[in-house]
Ligand code: HEC
């Protein structure tokens with residue numbers, strides 16, 4: 424009785440407030456032209472409908488986010504140029520740096536891509552006619568000055584020489600469509616650059632000592648040369664985002680500990696991200712990468728990183744307590760909302776029936792995917808991951824736990840299947856780098872993936888059924 428009495432009192436209050444606010448609404452000018460003092464009437468259609476401020480806001484954020492994703496270094500040039508002196512390796516001795524310099528051919532071989540739309544038409548013509556000397560580091564410097572090298576941003580001195588370089592998200596998470604030549608074309612944001620060799624790029628830095636110093640917190644005797652060997656071990660399309668937290672330089676089997684660069688499209692609706700999930704959401708990972716990987720000037724908190732057993736380096740250097748005390752100097756935090764909106768908005772490319780997959784076989788594969796192959800129990804159509812907690816133990820996956828153990832909760836994330844046809848077909852990548860599935864690329868082709876599921880989970884799929892499933896995967 425008492426409780427009911429309180430509720431009904433509250434209800435009455437809500438009712439009164441409702442009436443009052445209705446009153447305010449009714450008596451307020453609904454937006455007619457105040458200057459003319461006329462309200463809506465027969466000859467006056469009234470005010471235009473209110474603008475959709477959420478949509479306008481979204482468009483603005485997505486556009487800002489695109490600029491950040493492509494061009495923002497978050498102040499990380501102080502690290503890549505200032506500390507590691509990567510710009511000097513690009514310049515070479517002829518231009519005030521060290522070593523032979525990085526020619527466009529070397530840069531392309533390292534998997535760096537050139538945005539053709541940033542090149543003036545005469546230069547495009549010369550490139551088409553093969554009249555540009557791609558063995559001359561001066562040309563690389565010119566391409567950087569034009570802001571055309573995807574993910575690499577130079578700053579220049581008054582005399583035109585390179586002062587520093589910074590890196591952006593696009594370095595790894597964008598490629599180009601090869602419209603002019605292999606490696607030179609229009610940007611494809613969100614497409615993992617599976618030709619890029621980040622390890623060899625970092626290893627080219629003249630001063631690798633700051634990385635060695637970090638790693639010595641886990642491996643006290645490691646030398647600069649050994650650090651370079653670890654970086655070179657990654658190979659194209661791979662980066663090790665956990666190395667400078669845990670110092671695990673190699674897998675137990677001696678293979679490289681790096682993981683494939685994942686696509687950054689089709690991420691909307693996902694709870695956990697990255698191969699191992701348990702780190703967190705997109706804005707978590709964006710702050711993590713901008714501050715701890717790219718070494719931008721920003722703030723990053725995660726007390727989990729204080730675990731000295733799991734992440735000896737991160738704990739020793741208190742990475743989980745990285746703070747820019749004057750918020751005006753923080754070059755990351757204010758960008759997280761726009762960056763997240765852009766990440767969530769990059770559409771996944773759509774495969775074409777008859778070109779990228781066989782439609783009839785894919786239809787049969789569809790039935791298998793949610794039928795006897797049981798893939799849909801984890802890769803839920805049409806999100807291709809579980810709505811909710813999208814993580815699985817290595818035991819459930821029946822694979823080793825090496826990479827999972829490097830993450831907070833020791834699991835693997837149910838990976839997005841959108842756009843897997845790109846890798847299977849090797850679109851816009853060196854044929855040598857195509858395929859490669861699962862976090863470490865252990866499966867060369869989709870057939871290898873399906874074949875392994877067939878064995879691991881005793882699915883009893885025939886060869887025909889396996890091939891139908893593959894066609895279905897290519898249609899996603
Ligand atoms: C040097 C290459 C490299 C750069 C630069 C880079 N990333 Fe990544 N990114 C990776 C790799 C590798 C992973 C997978 C990491 C893992 O699973 O441990 C990843 C994963 C991600 C994911 C998770 C995708 C998913 O759902 O699986 C997001 C989001 C992301 N990066 C955003 C960014 C942003 C934002 C930037 C710029 C601030 C950036 N990355 C810069 C290599 C890179």
Ligand code: HEC
Nearest residue numbers: 698796797798800801815835836837838860861862872876
């Ligand atoms: C128990 C949950 C689960 C089931 C069932 C499952 N998967 Fe997966 N799938 C995962 C996880 C987790 C990963 C990521 C593994 C890794 O990175 O090592 C993955 C990765 C993949 C990948 C590689 C994605 C990439 O980017 O490299 C493909 C392809 C795939 N699964 C297809 C399938 C197919 C086909 C089936 C059914 C035969 C299936 N999966 C069943 C959880 C599952």
